[in-house]
Amino acid sequence: MAVARWLDLTLTLLVPATLAVGWVAGASRSVLATVGTAVTFLATLAGVAYLLAVDVLVSTGAPAVDAVTGYTADPLVLTVTVLALAGRALGLVLLAVALWRAGTVPGWAAVALGLSPFVELAGQAAGLPAVTVVAYLLLLAAFGACAAALVRTPTPVAA
Secondary structure, three states: OHHHHHHHHHHHHHHHHHHHHHHHHOOOOOHHHHHHHHHHHHHHHHHHHHHHHHHHHHHOOOOHHHHHHHHHHOHHHHHHHHHHHHHHHHHHHHHHHHHHHHOOOOHHHHHHHHHHHHHHHHHHHHOOHHHHHHHHHHHHHHHHHHHHHHHHOOOOOOO
16 A cells, blocks of 8 residues: 555656646647647646545555545545546647647657546546556657657747
8 A cells, every 4th residue: 555655756757747748839829739738737737636645545444444435425526536637638729729730749649638637537447557557658758748848948038
């Protein structure tokens, strides 16, 4: 369980990664990229907070099972979770379209980014971890293409 908590902690890297993808998509020039970045950023923050809160509850010991069950069944937590999942899916699709339109990454990267949340949700709903892994690989490939584009982008020099 300790390994799972550390792996969940790495999910916090999605927050700055989302901002980097937004930059590559042209968030400073495109309303679509700006909205996609903002929605994905906020939804990712909510999702990471949810996971880390569950990790804290689980790490407290045996009675934590009841606490986790109560936490995940709470109507407010359920609402935030649904909004985070829907917001992340919407935000990633908006970012994918913005990337496609900006032409800053190969088309496959934009498609992979746009498909990843739906493949993830399908894998989770069907209880097929292998499908969920494919979704994360799509996300990793798309983020990797954005990172490569970010490195290739010349930095303006101040006069």
